[in-house]
Amino acid sequence: MLTVRGLRRLHLSVSFDLQDGECVALQGPSGVGKTLLLRSIADLDPNEGTVKLDGTLREAMPAPAWRTRVTYLAAEPGWWSDTVQEHFTAWDDALPLVARLGLPDGCGPWSIQRLSTGERLRLGLVRALMLRSRVLLLDEPTSALDPAAAAAVEGVIAERVSDGTSVLWTTHDGAQARRVGARIFVMRPDGRIEENRP
Numbered sequence: 001m002l003t004v005r006g007l008r009r010l011h012l013s014v015s016f017d018l019q020d021g022e023c024v025a026l027q028g029p030s031g032v033g034k035t036l037l038l039r040s041i042a043d044l045d046p047n048e049g050t051v052k053l054d055g056t057l058r059e060a061m062p063a064p065a066w067r068t069r070v071t072y073l074a075a076e077p078g079w080w081s082d083t084v085q086e087h088f089t090a091w092d093d094a095l096p097l098v099a100r101l102g103l104p105d106g107c108g109p110w111s112i113q114r115l116s117t118g119e120r121l122r123l124g125l126v127r128a129l130m131l132r133s134r135v136l137l138l139d140e141p142t143s144a145l146d147p148a149a150a151a152a153v154e155g156v157i158a159e160r161v162s163d164g165t166s167v168l169w170t171t172h173d174g175a176q177a178r179r180v181g182a183r184i185f186v187m188r189p190d191g192r193i194e195e196n197r198p
Ligand SMILES: Nc1ncnc2c1ncn2[C@@H]1O[C@H](COP(=O)(O)OP(=O)(O)OP(=O)(O)O)[C@@H](O)[C@H]1O
Pocket: 010, 028, 029, 030, 031, 032, 033, 034, 035, 036, 037
């Protein structure tokens, strides 16, 4: 279980629990602080408060170890090498997921520069999924995708949730929030979240 108590970053002040095998959708107007919250939980930006995974404080481990357990997927994932496959420790193991998300098997040697926005998003998701993290913090993971690709992403994430992964998923799509979220958090302009049942 992920426990967040009194997390503060800029105007944010947030407390909640995320159970194992639970997906919560996070909604709220543009600029309200959804990305700030996800990045803070992953400890990518300075913030205050208590964040624990199964009772273990995030301060109890080095930040990279925390982030392989509690993994943030940016709306625009970052890339640091030339080709797709260089970003994976075991590219062959990633191929089934690559195919499920509608990308060709042969995309390993492709240069990052040629990728479309949606291809980058899906490959970024594959990279995150390969970590087998306990918690996934997904920042609008289908915003640039066509309906078929978005449905494929929802299917893969649903499987991970049934396997026990916890997910916090930001989306501007109310129908998607109701589909994927067992609960819906709405972030208010004062930096707090309120909970709606879908
Ligand atoms: N380092 C920073 N210092 C000061 N303000 C920041 C910083 N980073 C982000 N902000 C501001 O915090 C606000 C919240 O940004 P955030 O990216 O979390 O919004 P969001 O809810 O994810 O929006 P969207 O739905 O458009 O993605 C924005 O007004 C942004 O300009």
